Amino acid sequence: MTSARSTWQKLTSPGISAVRNNLRPFLIIQVCLVAAAVAYYRVPSVQSFAENLAQTKVRSGLMGAAIANIIASIVIPQAARALSRAPLLARRDVPFQILFFGFLGMVIDLLYQVLDRVFGKEPNLVTLIQKVCTDMFISSPLVTIPFSAAMFAFHERDYSLARTRTAFRNGGFLAIYMPMLVTCWAFWLPAVSAIYAMPNPALQFLLYLFAEAGWSLIIVHMAQSEAAST
Numbered sequence: 001m002t003s004a005r006s007t008w009q010k011l012t013s014p015g016i017s018a019v020r021n022n023l024r025p026f027l028i029i030q031v032c033l034v035a036a037a038v039a040y041y042r043v044p045s046v047q048s049f050a051e052n053l054a055q056t057k058v059r060s061g062l063m064g065a066a067i068a069n070i071i072a073s074i075v076i077p078q079a080a081r082a083l084s085r086a087p088l089l090a091r092r093d094v095p096f097q098i099l100f101f102g103f104l105g106m107v108i109d110l111l112y113q114v115l116d117r118v119f120g121k122e123p124n125l126v127t128l129i130q131k132v133c134t135d136m137f138i139s140s141p142l143v144t145i146p147f148s149a150a151m152f153a154f155h156e157r158d159y160s161l162a163r164t165r166t167a168f169r170n171g172g173f174l175a176i177y178m179p180m181l182v183t184c185w186a187f188w189l190p191a192v193s194a195i196y197a198m199p200n201p202a203l204q205f206l207l208y209l210f211a212e213a214g215w216s217l218i219i220v221h222m223a224q225s226e227a228a229s230t
Helices: 004-020 024-044 046-059 061-084 091-119 125-156 161-168 171-196 201-228
Strands: none
Touching: 004 024, 004 061, 004 171, 024 046, 024 061, 024 091, 046 061, 046 201, 061 091, 061 201, 091 125, 091 201, 125 161, 125 171, 125 201, 161 171, 171 201
């Protein structure tokens, strides 16, 4: 029992710590997410803006997806940090995060396109379950989370292949990967369920921007804390 509890703490405490240490900007982003959803239905200009934004992103292809993800993962969190007077992103981290989140945005966009083609676009219960399960239990553990764990570990070790390989030995990669995966499931399972359930792409896109902003706060803090502890 003690061993199982210790294992569970190792898997969950990095994510919990990330939320606690970014609580003020995280809450600002979540409030904005709820406000955006309400305003979409109550304020015609917001609905029109969201629809134009989503259409622009679609017309821009993968580059539009990359730019949108950079805004969601860097610009919105920085604004939330500034509003909450939390420490801003270090300058040395900006180029890496632009490349990382931009590339990830293209990967995610391709995933959504594949899911739409395979399962359809109707927001019914069967389609919702199929998309969420594929996203969370195939794409996340096999693609996005191992990529994120590897890239952040590489960055936090000053792009040293030798130091990164050393960190990954003797179960080191799993020690980085597993807490990220568990935290991903805890955060994104309800988030993507809500996003996929939305009745139109514009609202899905709007909610994704703020959800991704909250996630970026968590994953960046987890990567930095892991590297600092080694």
